[in-house]
Every structure is written in C-alpha cells, then in structure tokens.
Amino acid sequence: MPGVDTAFGADRARSFGGGKPWLLIEQGPSTVYAGDRVLPKQPGEMLRHSLGHIARGSEGTLFFQWRQSRAGAELWHSAVVPHAGPASRIFREAVGVGEAVAGLGEVAGAVVRAEAAVLHDSDAWWALDCQGLPSPGNDYHRALSRAHRAFWDAGLTCDFAHPEADLSRYRLVVAPALYLLSAAGSESLRHYVDGGGTLLVQHFSGAVDEHHRAHLGGYPAGPLREALGIRVEEYRPLAADEPITLSDGSTGGDWSESLSVEGAETMASYTHGMLAGRPALTRHRFGTGQGWYLSTCLDDPHYAALVAALAEQAGVRPELPGLPAGVEAVRRHAADGRSWLFLMNHGDCAWTAEVPGHELLTDRPVPPEGVGLAPGAVAVVRQPR
C-alpha cells in the first residue's frame, strides 16, 4: 500500500523537525524502488504521493530530477522530463501536479496535530543492530512501521516522539522494540503514565540503558517497571516456525517472555509450554494513567486491533469518522482556527466524504452531498474554525 509508506516517511520527517512545517526536497517522479527492481508509478500516483507529503506538513513537493540523464550511473533514474521528452505521460502528470500544488498556497504554515505517538529512539535502533542479540526477529524499522501502520489503518494520525520528550500532549504512546532506554527516558515514561497517559510497551523494551548495560534484577528499567507493574525474569525467543496463541485467541510468534505481575492485571496469558497460564499482556493502573505491556509479537491483525482498542479507550479521535479502508484523511491546522482536510482514496471503491467547506483543487465549494472520491482521487477541503 503506497499510501501508508508515504505517510510513514512524512510523519517521521515532520516529527524529526519537532512538528514544524518542512519541505520534501526530493522524490522520484515516476518510479518506486521495490527490492531488486524499479517499478513504475501508476497514473495519478505522482499527485497522490505529492499531496500525501503536503498533507502531513510539507510546504511543497520537489522532484529529483528535472531531466532524465542521457548517460552515466543514474541513466535510468526517473525524471520530470523522461528520455522520451515532454511528449510523455510522465511530463504531463508533472505539469498537473504543479497546477494542483499552485492552488494550495494558503495551507503554508499550517500544522498537523496528533493525539498519539510512536516512540522513536535512534540509540535503540543502533543497539538493536548489534551482534549477539538473542533473536534476529527484532528489526527496529519494521517494528516502528508496524506500529505506525496500526494507527494508519484505524484512520488516526500519529507523531514519532523521543522517550525523553514531553509526552503529555498525547493520549496514547506506543513503544515498539525500545530495547535501549536511558534512565531519563525510563523516568519520562513513568511520569507520562502517572500523569494520565496510556502507554503500550512492547516486548524486549527497556532491556539495556543508554550505555548498553543490562538492567539487573528483572527487566525493564526501574521507573518504567514501576509504571507497568511487572517484572520480566527471562526473555524466551521462539523458534522461527513456532506460533503461539494467547488466552484471548490472538496469535503471534518469534518471541515470548517469562514475567510476573507486580501490581498489573493480566489481560491475556500464554497457553503453551512452561509459560502456559502466565501473563502475556498486562495492564497497570498507575497514577491517573495506564501502563500496558505486551510481551510477545502478535500477528499484524491482532496487533492492529490492540492498538486500535487502546486508542479508542484513550480517546484518540480520527480526523474523519467512518473512513472506509484505503481512504486517507489528514488535517492541517492554521493558527487562526481554519483547517484543511486532505483526502486521498488509495482504494478501489468510490466514496463520498460529507465534509462542508471549500475544495481547493477545483476551487469550488463542497456541494451539499459532499466530496466524491473516485478510486485514486484526491481532495483538499478548507474548513472554517
């Protein structure tokens, strides 16, 4: 699904800049790297890709490169003007993107406001890439992408945030693969839950401190353990082909942990082997918040359902209720209270968004029946305060 990959990159770019508007300075006009080959974009994808970035805070959409090289190492890199010249679909689509973006000038400076965050710590990433860890299954980039996708599938916008940042603005914070966690980060997470936040910490998190030294006496790191109300005694990786089922019917694999509750409630338990009957998913009511711990790697649908349930319980609001699968909705907010709702239909079914306002790409008021979105279509609706 190209839409979610664009959103992942754009949400990370925005978050790296602290949420301020930013600028996409390079995109390939007509190709996408796919493993060992370069696949062409579909008609309309250049526009959706461009608006996908602007929707999440970019102040424009630049391409690399103007004219396709006639020779050299990047001979086959895509360009606004391909080898075939301006008499080409690619150039015509690029002209169309320029025309569309020209109508969005009023959005400049408006920001994205997320009520949820995925924790992102480059030190944890670096540490997870070390040799000698118990299992190769804990890939940081994949873990982040799964968490982000769970929000995207639920129609929710999320930031990426550092564990030591002020998290109080978020209703829900998810921490996948946070293997390394500094003392300050651990204290920050405890503080977040204590103050009313909902935190979901995933397996093999808080195992080592910022010096890559293990936490002794039980994982994870002290203040975080207090907020979660658990003690992990043993990490127990699973064999590559060893699926597990929890007591609530959810399935997973790759990893398990032997843990005991120290104040938390068991929400789901293991059903196999020496861990049968022992806690797998826990919740701790701590201060005015909740600390959740998920000690295994759930399969994608079960993981997404858990994140969606926690988001609903924590009161994270979608940009637009009732979004069908494949339709993306993101909002940018101006300081004066106006906002712009970006709508992109990545799916195969038409849909009508009943949102009053003024549609910028057509420069017309939204008719009473709403904005029609054919498969592949996009719209940008200005809405008053």
Place this chain on the structure above:
Amino acid sequence: MPGVDTAFGADRARSFGGGKPWLLIEQGPSTVYAGDRVLPKQPGEMLRHSLGHIARGSEGTLFFQWRQSRAGAELWHSAVVPHAGPASRIFREAVGVGEAVAGLGEVAGAVVRAEAAVLHDSDAWWALDCQGLPSPGNDYHRALSRAHRAFWDAGLTCDFAHPEADLSRYRLVVAPALYLLSAAGSESLRHYVDGGGTLLVQHFSGAVDEHHRAHLGGYPAGPLREALGIRVEEYRPLAADEPITLSDGSTGGDWSESLSVEGAETMASYTHGMLAGRPALTRHRFGTGQGWYLSTCLDDPHYAALVAALAEQAGVRPELPGLPAGVEAVRRHAADGRSWLFLMNHGDCAWTAEVPGHELLTDRPVPPEGVGLAPGAVAVVRQPR
C-alpha cells in the same frame, strides 16, 4: 535437455568463427556440471555430445583429459581413462567415440547453412550487466538461450550474428535483449527489413547507443524505430510475481512497455492496468520486409510459438520435415553439393527417418524403410546433391 545446450554452444562457436569449420578442443568425457555438483553422463551421451558438436561444424571432438589426475585440484575432473583404469565403461565408450569419428573423415570442410539468426552483440551483454538498470530480469545469456531454444524446438538451425553484419542471407532475424545498439547496427537492421527480411525485436532493445547513451525522444534507436514503426515512451518493469495476459491469450511477465504505433499494426495488446488496450506485439510492413516488436517477456511456450510462426511465414525450412520432439537433425554441406544429415534421438521414443543415402557410422546404405533411431541413437547419412 543436454542436446539443446550442446547445440547452443556449438552454434555460438561456429558463428564466432564466421561459419567456417572449427574444432571442439575440450570436453569432459563423463561428467556435466550441474549447479553445486558434478553429474555423470548417461551411457551413450558421450557419443551424442561429440556428434552434436561435429554436426554443427566441428572438425572433430577432443577431450580434456586423457588420464584422470591421481592428486591435485582436478583430482575429480573426468578423463578418458578414469581412476579405475581402462577396465571401465568410460574408457570403453571413449574407444567407441573414436571408432565412430574415424568414419566421418569425408565430412571435413563441409559447412552448416542457417536461414535464421539470433543477434548476438557482446557490447549489449556487457551493458546489460551494468548496475542500475530498471530490472534484473534481463539476463543476456538467458535471453539468447531462449531464442536459440525456440528454433531448436522447431527443428530449425540458426546462426548467431552481429547486428552490423550482412544479414541479407537470413529469412528471419531475432533480436532478444539487444539493450545496446550502435548507430551502425540500427542502420543495418533498418536496411535488413527494408530489403525483405523479417525481424523480431524484443523488449528493452535499442535503448542505448554504443556509448551507453540513451536514445532521446522515444525508444528504440532512430533507424530501427523507423523499421518497426513504433515509439516506446516508457519502460514499465513488472513486479516479480505479476503475470500478464495479452489479448491473443499469450501470457508473460517481468516487463512491459508503454508504446504507440507509428505505422505498425497491433498484433496483440495488453489487457491490464494503465496499458490495457495498448499495443504489446506489433508488425510493420516496411520496404519489402516486416519489422516485429515484442514489448514484453512472453512465457516460454508462447514465445516459442511466436518464433515458430514467424519462421514458417518467412519461409525458414527445417532440415527434415516432421521431426518429433527430442530428435535433432542438422546438416553439413560440401562445396560439391553433397550433404550429411546428422540425426540424434535425445528423446524416449524410437523414430524412423525416411532419408535415402549412406549411413556412415554403420557404413551401410540406408534401407528402403529408412534409418531407425532407438532412444539415444545417432546416425549420419550422406546424401547426394
């Protein structure tokens, strides 16, 4: 199928020498390399392998090596006299090959005459091995081998020829994966079609010139484009697992192109995605010849059927009509009009070739009912002018 691999190597060796008689100076007597292991030849395969080379122009059949090494890096390389000594099947078969070849002296100097050619340009091969191409699916050696096999399966003998060579002697020329094409080569192909030849150019051909510079304004190179009557606007590689079906029911994958006809007729069109309804296979009547362009990679049977149909239409004649699958027939011609028909049964069924003449291996006239070829059997029949 060992027979076609032998033919591929032998036809290339002959073509590299401009069609003059040549000499196979090394073959392993009893083994074939097969990926990570060395497989033994089957009984009789040494003789078929030897005659397969002679049939295609070799003036003899030499082995590497006489005696199997007792020690050293090639300890397990095969030899005419194996470790077991002369009291062995391998040595006895080698003696038999020598006796057979001794009876073929009169063939010396006779040549193979092909009416079809596969284009072979080492510069194109080198260029296709560069980094940064759109897809790894365009393997030059495999593309050549597929084209050669299509002729072999149809019972037709082909040469390999350079694009800049005089192609006028061929009724049909096939150009697979001719990614790089010099200006002179492009002009040569235009000239060939103009003069009455049938040319089949395959996808991603003529993309760059002899300096590895892309052709601008639409692929392929100018004079060739004129002969084909098309303009390729975009190369559109397919995902590795993305099959396609053309309007004539043939199937393929790996590659597609967005092209328009400029004088050519559409013989088959795409049926999927943005290319649906657009040309996939085209024919251009140009001068007194025909320029065909195939813009995707058809599956083997569909590709072989296309080559066979073009060969029949162009009047390429088989060495022997009615050959069953697995039986190979190749002819060497003497200057005085005599010819020698080499027959090799690689299949599992017996067959009788009704060809009058004198069979050299048995040194007897062919009986009225023809030459019987049991599975694995071979024959060499001298035929008068």
Place this chain on the structure above:
Amino acid sequence: MPGVDTAFGADRARSFGGGKPWLLIEQGPSTVYAGDRVLPKQPGEMLRHSLGHIARGSEGTLFFQWRQSRAGAELWHSAVVPHAGPASRIFREAVGVGEAVAGLGEVAGAVVRAEAAVLHDSDAWWALDCQGLPSPGNDYHRALSRAHRAFWDAGLTCDFAHPEADLSRYRLVVAPALYLLSAAGSESLRHYVDGGGTLLVQHFSGAVDEHHRAHLGGYPAGPLREALGIRVEEYRPLAADEPITLSDGSTGGDWSESLSVEGAETMASYTHGMLAGRPALTRHRFGTGQGWYLSTCLDDPHYAALVAALAEQAGVRPELPGLPAGVEAVRRHAADGRSWLFLMNHGDCAWTAEVPGHELLTDRPVPPEGVGLAPGAVAVVRQPR
C-alpha cells in the same frame, strides 16, 4: 531431539580421550543455539543435559558462566545467575543440578563400555572439506551424526574410533564418509573383518589415501577392497532432487556408485537408470567376519534400520532391553563390578524401568515395581556386580 545431540558430543569427548573419564568444563545453563537465534532450555533440561554428559563419562558438569554479563559482547550469553538475579527459575534449577550431582560422587572413575564404534578420522573430515569434490552432499559431521543417531535410536552405546586403532573389542564398526583412508587404516579394517568383526563401509569411503591421492584400478583402497569383496568403478552423484529406490524397498538419494562384486553377495540392488540390477548393498564373508558396503545414501529410517539389523546380528547388546523411544539408558562400570545405570526420559510418555538397585538422586532403594520415569524425569541406579 536434544538428548541425542548431547550424547553425540559426550561420546566424542570420551572417545577423544581413549575412553578415560573426562570433564565437561563448559555448558550454557539456559540456552541452546538454533541457527540464527538462541532458544531457551525447557524446565528440567538443565539437569537432563548435565546427567547426559555424566552418564557418558564426564566426572562432573561445569557451566559457563556464573553471572550473566551486564555489558559487552556476551551480554546475552546465558549464566547460572541471570540478569534477573537469584530470584529466578534459572538459578533455582542450577541449585537443583548441584544438589543432584553432589549425590553421584561414587560414580567417579567408572567407565563406559561400548560394543560398537563409528569410525572417526579428522583427516577424512579435512579432506572432505576440500574444493572440487563431486558433490556437496558428503558432509562429514552430518554423516557421523547420522551413524551415531542410528545407534542411539536402537538404545545402543557406541564409541568413536580411529581406523588405525585396535578395533577388536567391537562387535560392529560403521564407517560413514571415510573418504580419506590411510594405508595403515585400510590394513586395520581388513584385519578387523578377517578376525571376526562386522564392518559397514558407506559410499565414497577409501577413495584417497593419506596423501589425498586417489586409489587406482577401482575404489576403495586395496586391503579394504579385499575385505569387502567389491570393486567400485565410478562414483555417480545424483541430482539434488533425484530419489532412488533399491530392490529391497529402501529409499535414498544424493549419491550412487557403479560397482561389481568380487566375492561379495548383493544384498540389495539399484532399480533405476544405467545401474538398474547392479549391486547397491553388498556383504562379503571374509575370514571369520563380514564386510558390508553401502554405495548410496539411504534415507534416515532405512539407514537406521540397516544399522540396527547389523547390530543385532553382530550381537551388540542394549544397556536395557525394551527401551521405549525417547528414553535413554547408559551405563558406567566400576573396576569392582558395580555399575550405574543412567536413565533419562526425553519423551512425552511415562515409563517404568524394572531395574533393581539403589537410586542415587533420591538415595532410596528401587521399589519392587521399578523406577518410575515421568516425561522429563531422570534416575541413576547403582547395580551390584
């Protein structure tokens, strides 16, 4: 099956020391390396693993390491005291192992007596790792492990022995993948069979001498060939996906040989290709013993059945008759005639061993009904002369 892997390592360690008592100086307390990951041991496995070594001659069971590293390259290596500290299952199990082993002091000095041996020659291993061999299928470690496992599955204890050693104490000797065989080793094997031993030599054995020089005139090396009564003319590796069936219904793959009997009887023959009807498994009555030759690689169950049948015929006695699958029984013998039977239940079913004596772990006499072994349970029974 962890039990047989432990036994393989322990039997090799004992055999390397000539059968004298030895000491396991390192084992990981709680983890097992499994390809790309480190899997946790199951509860009780630490004790079974420890006793598995002592049963086969170790005078104790040491661990690496006492305390899990807090940092550094071996941060995640297992330890007696894990990161979680002494309040952990792992430490409690280690304490239990110490208590169990403390009760076994009287076993010190007692030895294991095997009636069968698998030949083990590091030079053959080294030679099989050379480049340029006919097939990659002949992995020395795997071949040894398969042979050892065949004995283990049959409830039989075996040594590993060098071909040049005095083999006369063994009723059955198996030689897998003995590619390199010295002149002295070949003579030793001939002498062993001549003197009444039963020898099973497997494919691609005795191909080269101690200088990595091939044996000429037919494999294997001279004196061994005499004992086996065969002559191998050709090694014929099979394609990776080419299964074969012998005339006795057993199946195999990877390798075949063209051989003739010179005194031996054909016990099973090939049924495919050019080897159809030719000998695959042979037996030679030589002197007062028997020399068997197996020229292909049988599938595991058929290979194990052959080894078990030869062991029974040669009179190799199990430590305990009627052992169910998954229960291991090994005996250590003192010079004064006492012996200690080690029993380990690796399987999923309970079993009762009717063996009179004194059980050391509980320090109680065995009750009249025998020693009950729940799944995972162990026992050590002292038996009088």
